[in-house]
């Protein structure tokens with residue numbers, strides 16, 4: 001079987017230095033290189049390894065402890081598998097799943113089961129945290145709060161309600177970092193891919209959000225006390241390539257999309273970038289590469305992005321730019337609104 005994917009016709013045999021006579025199964029979108037199954041898997045692993053090494057993300061020879069944020073989706077499942085393949089021994093790797101309480105289509109429960117099972121297969125210690133057990137409410141509750149606020153036509157001018165995805169992102173980022181810091185991890189890896197990153201890049205660009213533009217990249221938060229450095233080893237691998245990797249390597253993952261994420265504006269942006277990619281092949285990869293090489297350093301300098309911020313939140317003691325961190329402010333505001341609207345949790 002091979003994948004044509006609407007591109008120019010796929011040569012019959014693998015083009016891996018003309019050494020391989022196996023049938024080609026997939027053509028790498030940006031380079032048009034047609035490869036057999038085995039060489040395609042190797043090609044992706046090699047590109048991931050190169051980025052890990054170039055950016056000094058982690059290495060078995062250093063005394064490090066890596067935490068992979070595992071969601072059960074294809075990106076983090078592929079990431080777990082590649083890390084274990086590249087570093088079968090010597091690297092201390094564990095995984096963390098955050099149970100967010102998204103019940104539609106059993107999304108959260110199934111995601112946790114898939115992630116846990118795969119970690120057991122790979123022999124990676126697996127941890128799970130539950131948002132509701134920790135903070136008293138979950139994403140379903142926030143969804144209900146949003147609906148009630150809209151029904152009653154309430155307005156909070158100072159701090160308007162945001163979409164579920166925005167709260168979800170704030171909760172996940174905070175909980176993952178807190179767990180990593182308190183358990184001695186030296187690095188957190190997530191499955192963010194090229195498609196996620198270019199979509200976010202364009203979103204930040206359209207908003208002219210220079211602070212976010214300055215921060216974007218495969219490595220983040222290296223010099224901030226109590227913020228464990230975050231790395232994205234799949235930064236230059238597209239969503240399509242990851243889906244193909246998962247298929248050819250037979251990696252189990254949850255195919256369902258979160259029901260709350262289907263209406264976010266970024267979805268339209270992602271579609272637009274895909275259309276551009278269809279007639280300007282390699283656009284996303286060159287956008288990400290050139291942005292980080294040419295423009296990001298200029299923007300970083302212009303906004304004096306303070307990478308050495310050492311302020312700590314007056315409530316939780318984790319990093320912040322103001323007096324209170326965004327997470328503590330969010331928790332306080334939401335707790336207050338659940339009480340005002342008498343929503344049972």
Ligand SMILES: Nc1ncnc2c1ncn2[C@@H]1O[C@H](COP(=O)(O)OP(=O)(O)OP(=O)(O)O)[C@@H](O)[C@H]1O
Nearest residue numbers: 069070071073074075076077096097098190191192
């Ligand atoms: N519930 C979760 N628990 C732990 N980590 C998570 C969770 N959700 C997302 N992540 C981390 O954040 C990354 C990006 O998540 P996002 O929700 O954008 O999903 P995605 O791009 O579809 O990735 P995936 O295919 O891995 O779900 C994931 O790859 C994973 O590393």
